[in-house]
Amino acid sequence: MQAIAIGTSIIILIIILIGLALEWRYRRRPSQPLDILPAQWNIDIYEPDHYRLTGELGLSNPHRGLEVMVPQLSAQVRLLSRDDIGAIDTTIDVIPRHPEPECAPRSDRYWFAYIVKSNKQTTVELVLDIKGPSLTALKAAWVQIHYIVYGPHGRSGKIHHEVIPLSFPTEAASGQWRDAETCHVLPIHTHLLTPLDRPTEIVKRYVLPHSQAGDIVTIGETPLAIMQSRWLDPSQLQPGWVARRVCQFFLPTSSLATACGMQALVEQVGALRVLLAFLGGSIAKIFGYRGGFYQLAGYQARLIDDVTGTLPPYDQFIVLGPDNPQGVVEEIKAETGLEAAIVDVNDLGAVKVLAATPGASLAVLEQALRKNPAGNADEQTPVVLIRPQASQTTEPGH
Template sequence: MLLQFLGLILVTSILLIGLYLLALEIQYRDRPGNNLVATVGQWQLREQTPTHYQLVGEMELINRTAKLEIMVPQVSAEVKLLSGGSLQGVTTQIRIVSCHPDEKARSDDYWFAYIVKVGKRTTIDVHIDIHGADLSQLKTAWVQVHYLTYGPQGRITKTRHVVVPFQFPDPAESKNWRSTPTAEVLPIRTHLLTELDSPVDVVRRYVSPNAKPGDVVTIGESPIAIMQGRFRDPQEIKPGWAAKRLCYLFLPTSSLATACGLQALIDQSGTVRVLAAFLVGAIAKVFGKPGVFYQLAGEQARLIDDVTGTLPPYDQFIVLGPENPQQVVDLIQQETGLAAAIVDVNDLGAVKVLAATLDVAIPMLQQALRKNPAGNADEQTPVVLIRPL
C-alpha cells in the first residue's frame, strides 16, 4: 500500500510539474519579450541646395513590453539613395543624437546603453547630410535605423525602415485623359508614397486640382497599405513549420509560394484558419472547385504582395493588404467631397473593389479600370481619377 501511495504521489507530482511547464510555455508564447518599437517619426528637409541636402528625422523608441524594462545598448543607421541618375561622387554622413528625457547626449555622439522603462519612451534624432556636385536627380532616401534591444529574450536587433521622398510632381502635369465606354480616366502621377503620407492629403494635393463634382478617385490597395505602414521586412519574419512546407504547394507566381510570404498570411489570419482553408481547398480542388482556399483563408490571402511585387524600395518587402479600407474611402469623401474607392487591378483585366463610398457605381468603375490605367510597373501613378460619362 505504501509503495502504491508513493507511486501515486510521484505520478501526481510529474503531472503537476508538466502542467506548470505547459502553463509557462503558453505564458511565454502569449507574452512577447523585447517589445520595444521605433516609430516612423517626423522627417523634414532642413536644407536643400543643388549640392547639399540635410534630412532630419525625429523618432521615438517606445517600450510596450508588459512589466519589464528594455535596454537599448546600440543604435545606428544607414541610408540608400534612389536617383534618376548616377550616384557617383555623392556622399552621405549620418549622426544619431539621443534626446532622452533624463539624460544629456554626449558631445562625441557616443550612444550609451539606455533603459526604457515600462510604458515609457525616449526620442532620437537622425541627421543625414548628403553632398554631391548635382543632387537634382535624387528621388528618395530609404533610411534604415537599426536598434539593439536587450531584455527577457536576450539581444535582438530590430530595424525601422523609413522612406522619405525628395521629388513631388506638379498636379498640373497630369493631363493624359483616356476614354473608356463608361468614363474618362486620368492616371495621376504622385511622389513615391510612404508611411509619412495619408490618403486624404494625397487626394488633396494631386487629385483635387484636377477634379470636378461627380468624379471618383481610386487608389490602389498596395499604396494604401504602404501609407498605413503595412509592409514587413522578410528578415524579421520567422517562418514556422506550416509555412515552410505548405508554400511549396502554391503556384510559383503566387505571393504565398515562399515561406515568408505564407507566414505573413499566417500571422494575419492564424495558423488554424490557414491550415483548415488549405485542407478544405485541396479537397474542393479535387472536385473541380479551385479558389476555395482564398475564400476561406481571409481577405489578406489575395492581397499580400511578396518581394518584387511593388516598385522600389518596396520591392524588398512583403506588402500586406490595407486595413479598414471602407473607413479610408469614407474619410476621403468626408474631407475632400470626392467619391472614392480602393481597388486591386492587374494587367489581366481583373478589377476587385475592396471598398467604395455609397455613391460609386461599381460596374462603371470596373469597366473604366479594366485596362489598368495605373499600370503595374514603375509608372508611379497609384491614383486614377474617373469622370463618368
C-alpha cells in the same frame, strides 16, 4: 509503500503543473518587447545642392514588468534617383535624446547601451545631410535603422525602415486624359508615397486641381497599404512549420509561394486558419471547386504582394492588403466631395473593387480601369481620376 507512491505522484503532478505554468508564462510574454514609433521628419534645408532632414524616432516599451536593453543602434541611407548618385555625399547622425539628464548624447556619437524601462519610452534624433551638385533627380531616401534588443527574450537584431520622399511633382506632371469606353481617365503622378502620407491629403494635393463634380478618384490597394505602414521586411520574419509546408503547393507566380509570403498571411490570420484553409481548399479542388483556399483563409490572402510586387524600394518588402478601405473612401468623400474607390488592378484586365462610395459606379470603375491606366511598373501614378461622360461639363484638362 502506498504513502510513498501517493507522495511521489503528488510531487510529479506538482512538477508538471509548475512546468505548465512556466510554459504559459513564457508564451504570454512578448517575443520582442520593444515598439518602434516611426519618425516624424522635417526638412530643414532644401536647396539645389543641399538637403538636411531631421527626424525623431521613438523607442517604446509598453509592457508591464519587462525591461529591454538597446545595446546598439545605427543608421544607413540608400538614395533612390533617376540619375547617377556617385557625386552625392550622404551622412546620417544618430543622436540619443533620452529623458534622463545623465544620459546626454556623447560628442563622439557613440551609442551607449540604454535600458527602456517598463511602460517608458525614449527618443532618437536622426539628422540626414545630402550634398551634391544637383539633387533635383533624387526621388527618396531609404533609411535603415539597425538595432539590437536584449532582454528576457534573448538577444536579437532588428531593422526598422523609413522612406522619405525628396521630389514632389507639380500639377503639370500628371499624365494625359485617356478615353475608356463611357468615361475618361487621368493617371495622377505623385511623389513616392510613404507612411508619412495620408490618402485624403494626397487627393487634395494632386487630384483636386484636375477634378470636377461627378468625378471618381481611385487609389491602388498597394499604395494605400504602404501609407498605412502595412509592409514587412522578409528578413524579420521567421517562417514556421505551416508556412514552409503549405507554400509549396502554390504556383510560382503566387505571392504565397514563398515561405515568407505565406508567413505574412499566417501572422495576419493565424497558423490554424491557414492550415484548415489549405486542407479545405484541397478537398474542394478534388470536387472541381477552385479558389477555396482564398475564401477560407480570408480577405488578406488575395491581397498580399510578395517581394518584387511593387516599385522600389517596396519591391524589397512584403506588402499586405490595406486596412479598413471602406473607411478610407468615406473619409475622402467627406473631405473632398469626390466619389472614391480602393482598387486592385493588374495588366490582365482584372479589376477588383475593395471599397467604394455609393456614388462610384462599379460598371464605370471596371470600364475605366480594365486597361490598367496606373500601370504595374514604376510609373508612380498610384491615383487615377475617372470622369464619366454623362457628368462631363467641361473638356478633360480644361
